[in-house]
Amino acid sequence: MHSADTIPVVWNENSSAEQYERARVGRVFNLRRPDRFPVAIVEAEKEEHIFEAVQLARKKDLRISVRSGGHSWAAWSVRDGAILIDLGKYKQIDLDEKTGIVAVSPSTTGQAINSFLGQKSLMFPGGHCPDVGLGGFLLQGGMGWVCRSWGWACQRLVAIDVITADSRRIRCDKNDHSDLFWAARGAGPGFPAIITKFYLQTISLPTHIRESVYIFPKEDFKIAFEWVTSIAEAYDTDTEIVCVGRFVPDYKESVVLVCFTTFKSSDEDAVKALQIAEDSVPPTSLQKHFARPTSLQQQYVQQGLANPSGHRYCTDNAYIDNDADVPDVLEKAFTTLPSRKSFALWYAMAPLSRRTLPDMALSMHSDHYFAIYTVWEGAEDDEQCQSWTFNIMKEMEPHTIGQYLGDSDFQVRNTKYWGKDQGEKLMRIRQNWDSDGRICGYLDRGDKSGTSGLQNIL
CATH class of the missing domain: 3.30.465.10 (Uridine Diphospho-n-acetylenolpyruvylglucosamine Reductase; domain 3)
Structure with missing residues (x-):
């Protein structure tokens, strides 16, 4: 058994408050910090540190949680009564x-x-x-x-x-x-x-990346959305298609953006792929930006600006039923945003959503992925922003078939995440490999799910 002295560990009981707090939540992206306190944090720099941290947890009969990027909106890695293995310094x-x-x-x-x-x-x-x-x-x-x-x-x-x-x-x-x-x-x-x-x-790597962006007034959300959904399923297969409700500097009110980003091996192919949208866009758009050159790194910059660090976040999501009146279901979320940095997003999933997935745990999707990213700066707006997010999702719930794990918070809402058979198989695998619940599982309300996992029901 390796000694705790050989691994970089910060203990709650004998570290300074500043050192412990930095280790506990310093890499948590969401500034809305959780009120949960690990027994210790191991800041692993190599695989051996991870192995020794597991042995340490077993010796002291503690649970184990893991942090990769720290971008979990619900800060799943920060758990009471656990040793948190932080992988931020483990780079390979x-x-x-x-x-x-x-x-x-x-x-x-x-x-x-x-x-x-x-x-x-x-x-x-x-x-x-x-x-x-x-x-x-x-x-x-x-x-x-x-x-x-x-x-x-x-x-x-x-x-x-x-x-x-x-x-x-x-x-x-x-x-x-x-x-x-x-x-x-x-x-x-x-x-x-x-x-x-x-x-x-x-x-x-696609060598030629171009994007078209169309901006509509929020009053024309349904016009914009019905247009993009009418062409999405059969659209060029190397093109990413999203619709976003958000605020932009040019306008006092929020707007609706419809974005097409295509990844091609030539400029000719990229422009050709985007021309389909350009030729069919409704006339009510406020701005049109056709086939402007971009790059993967420029896309990362844009995404970083839309998801700023040092802010408070509340997120939720759903796969909308293909048979629902999707524009009607989403309109309120896209047009009543509670803060200027919040945004609502629809992501086109077809034609992937029409294919049979490989045999794997992931088994839930529809043509329509929807997510809310509620973003604000001060704790005084916590109640307003969280309530708006909760109420939007509550109204939408009858028209959904399930949820993507990535933008979820099991402490707030539980639904379906996998197909029935896949969900049951997953819970059996969890029991087989960790029957004692050594590794922290799904963080539900009160952290009570343990080895039972999530119910996986609508």
Whole structure:
């Protein structure tokens, strides 16, 4: 058994308040800090530190929580009575240039991996926000770049290295420990082991990226939305399509943006793909920006501005039923935003949502992914902003089929996250690999779910 003295650990009981608080929540993106207090935080710098932290938790009979990027809106990593393993200082990116498979540590961000891969003319469709770690992103499924056609990021997962709750180091893929590999693609924060490395299949980097943006007054939300949904399913497969309700500097009232971002190998192909939208856009738009050149790094800058650090966040999401009157269901969310930095987002999922998914834990989607990102600055607005988010989702609930794990808070709302059979299988795998609940699972109200996990019902 290794000594705690050999690993970088900050104990609650004998560290300064400043040191402990920095370790506890310094890397939590959401400034709305949780009122939960781990027994200790291990700031791992290498895999051996993770292994020793697991042994330490077993010796002291403590639970284990894990932080990859710190971007979890609900701060799932910060748990009472646990040793928090923070992977922020554990950095690794290794590319096998023959196979195009890249091995990365969980805290590696989408921007970091693509800055590295871009030098090799490669790409991985990670998270849109530049500072999202791949660990949480991939475990939740990974709604990455051009997900509507390129597929879920977790579908490009080749293997994982894990440390189990009983301190074993194993590699999991479709042949070895295939149940854990199955679970890693969609289990979210209830994955019953600690992943130390992901092995990911990269793709060729599109050399010509262009975007078209159309801005509509919020009164014309339905006009804009009905237009974009009428062309989305059959649209060019290398084009990402989103509709956003938000405030922009040019206008006092919030507006509706419809954005098409295409990833191509030539300018000619990029312009051709965007021309379909340009030729059909309704005449009521306030502004049109057709086929302007951009880059992946510029996209990260835009995403970073839309999701500023140092702010308070409350998020929620839903897959809207394909048979619902979707414009009517979403109109209130898009046109009554509670603060100038908040935004509502619709993400086109077709044609991916019409395909049969591989056999993996991830098993929930529809043509219409909707998410609210309520963003504000002061604690005095907590009640107003959280209530608005809750009420919007409550009204919408009868028209939804489930939820994406990534933008969820199980303490506030529980719904369906997987297909029935997949959800039951996942909970059995969790019991098999961590029957004692050593690794903190899904953080529901009061942190009571333990090894039982989530109910997975509407």
